[in-house]
Amino acid sequence: MEIVGTHTVNIHPFEVDFKNRITLPLIVNHLLNTAGIHANERGFGIQRLNKENHTWVLSRLAMELKNRPKCDETLRIRTWIENVMRSFTLRNFQFETGEGEVIGYARSIWAMIDTATRHPVSLIGQGIEEYIHQKDCPIEKPGKIIIPEQSAQSSFVVAYSDLDINKHLNSAKYVEHIIDALPIEVMERESPFRFEIEYIEECHYEERIDTYWTQPTPDEYVVALSKGSEKMACKCKITFK
């Protein structure tokens, strides 16, 4: 089994926005599938974990892209494990066009939890270490996202279509709700961008989630999802270059 996993997707008409570019939630979706396939093929994916009542939880993700690819283009995503610690593993990604031009990178931090207790499980001795790979991923790690104090501007209720197999708001759907909370102009920008997200709380079916956003500088948007005024569920930052 190769140390680096590769997943290739052709971008179809129903995966692009009105700018003819693949949407950000779908890029995250493809990235998560790339991670899932890589882990399954190497024996530490949810196919094995489900039997052991464990699951992977995405904690943080940072992604930098020159731009979002267009309809009828090909997006190739490569992934590898950078490191494994007791509580976290670092997984990196490289994005390429169908012709092999590198158009971006991503870094992600994952934990494994027990599906019954929701407590973390040690990642040592799970067969992940042998896939650690030293490959350059020239973007900054996901950092701490500072949310300016503010009141909620909108809200949504977690619906059936938002749910993953564990019946929680799925990681790509957080991104969809974040993007939908922002003014549409944000997704009309064509310059290179960095997208960073920190997952804090699981969101359940029919929970009401408040959304907030601010624009601290002209090229920077910060979005928060929270349960009521106190309990932060997710923080996100998008920066254009």
Add this chain to the structure above:
Amino acid sequence: MEIVGTHTVNIHPFEVDFKNRITLPLIVNHLLNTAGIHANERGFGIQRLNKENHTWVLSRLAMELKNRPKCDETLRIRTWIENVMRSFTLRNFQFETGEGEVIGYARSIWAMIDTATRHPVSLIGQGIEEYIHQKDCPIEKPGKIIIPEQSAQSSFVVAYSDLDINKHLNSAKYVEHIIDALPIEVMERESPFRFEIEYIEECHYEERIDTYWTQPTPDEYVVALSKGSEKMACKCKITFK
């Protein structure tokens, strides 16, 4: 070029619901991509139409499936043109597993419109006729859906992620909003089903759409989307067998 088009998709973890089955909106999404690829490859897809300021509009769709495939399974969709009239073309679909077992069929009715005037364009002489194919599609055509009188139970506002390339609510996202309007138990049912949808009005960015549903019989759900109390935007019926 073969007369029947084939599109094969592998079902990934982020495409299934909490029952581990591919969601209905995603089946519709894959079906629409299958149609789009078939038409593009044969010279009457949106790649050509966009240059002529024309576009395809899905009017009605009926689909019958034994069940929704699961994660890690393969869904193969075949499509062909049944007939072409002046204002409409009939396009059919067959659904198969990766092993070639037929698990369902769909029938759809499409019009072509001028993107500026939104008026229908004649389909005669567009190069579609030569792809008419006589192949069995043993399900009933999409029929008229009767909506019982009722008041709206919920509503949504058309967001960025709902939009297609023409900046209208995308055909698969209608289905997502319909499913989300229904009680979650509907999607837990495991029996064969028929899904039928009638697209009536285009929905635009930031429009508020009301949703209604009723259950005329234990195995039948009817959903309507409307703009206010008068203007119906979409009707849908799901029947379990």
